[in-house]
Amino acid sequence: MKDNKPVKSPPMQTDATPGKHNSGLNREIQAKIGQQLRAMFDEVVQEGVPDRFTELLRQLDTPVEKPASDNTKDEGRSG
Amino acid sequence: MKLDPQLRDQILAAVPSLRAFGISLSGNVDRADDLVQETLLRALANIHSFQPGTNMNAWLFTILRNLFRSEYRKRKREVEDADGSYAESLKSQPDQLGKVEFQEFRTALKQLPDEQREALILVGASGFSYEEAADICGCAVGTIKSRVNRARTRLAKLMHVENLDDFGPDKATRAILAGNDR
Numbered sequence: 676m677k678d679n680k681p682v683k684s685p686p687m688q689t690d691a692t693p694g695k696h697n698s699g700l701n702r703e704i705q706a707k708i709g710q711q712l713r714a715m716f717d718e719v720v721q722e723g724v725p726d727r728f729t730e731l732l733r734q735l736d737t738p739v740e741k742p743a744s745d746n747t748k749d750e751g752r753s754g
Numbered sequence: 755m756k757l758d759p760q761l762r763d764q765i766l767a768a769v770p771s772l773r774a775f776g777i778s779l780s781g782n783v784d785r786a787d788d789l790v791q792e793t794l795l796r797a798l799a800n801i802h803s804f805q806p807g808t809n810m811n812a813w814l815f816t817i818l819r820n821l822f823r824s825e826y827r828k829r830k831r832e833v834e835d836a837d838g839s840y841a842e843s844l845k846s847q848p849d850q851l852g853k854v855e856f857q858e859f860r861t862a863l864k865q866l867p868d869e870q871r872e873a874l875i876l877v878g879a880s881g882f883s884y885e886e887a888a889d890i891c892g893c894a895v896g897t898i899k900s901r902v903n904r905a906r907t908r909l910a911k912l913m914h915v916e917n918l919d920d921f922g923p924d925k926a927t928r929a930i931l932a933g934n935d936r
Contacts, residue, residue, distance in 0.1 A: 716879035
């Protein structure tokens with residue numbers, strides 16, 4: 676048996692807001708949602724990179740163990 | 755470990771949006787920062803598996819997202835969260851940042867199922883394509899699309915129902931204008 680289309684029932688609307696007069700408001704809300712999403716996200720993004728993470732990367736980036744046989748260049752302050 | 759400076763720069767550049775993503779997932783700045791830290795450690799430990807030229811942001815988002823998922827599941831088990839009370843407590847944690855104008859929006863956002871919320875954030879705020887978001891979440895593109903659609907519908911309903919009085923078009927327009935005009 677192939678799929679026989681239900682002829683009677685209109686597209687299922689669940690409990691979404693009924694009525695076409697709402698579509699304007701709906702679009703309004705969707706625009707607002709998009710705007711708030713980005714604004715909320717950007718609020719954090721604009722805080723930039725906290726020192727803790729810059730520091731973390733720097734620590735991980737430099738070799739932990741001191742080069743053992745490296746003849747240390749003069750560490751005394753010169754100049 | 756010696757890190758390619760170019761990769762390091764890419765990683766650092768991704769940190770701000772990683773934090774924003776972490777905060778949207780966990781609803782908490784401190785947890786988000788811990789997630790970001792753990793993400794960076796994992797990333798550096800596995801940097802050899804990153805393919806240069808591919809999207810560093812997407813790669814890092816994937817790590818953070820998986821960390822959050824596994825941590826969340828683990829904690830849920832640990833506290834024997836049979837009735838979801840831990841999950842509820844997570845969702846009801848007070849926001850530690852955010853202007854007042856975002857409060858009602860955040861509240862609505864928290865009522866979304868995790869999968870819908872993360873899809874919406876990835877596509878609607880982080881600027882990922884549906885394809886990238888699908889990669890990050892490990893699911894089909896169609897799944898992401900339907901999650902985003904359901905999230906939008908649900909949010910609209912929540913905001914519409916809860917703020918019918920103060921969320922008319924005029925108010926919304928005014929809020930937008932006020933936001934831009936400050």
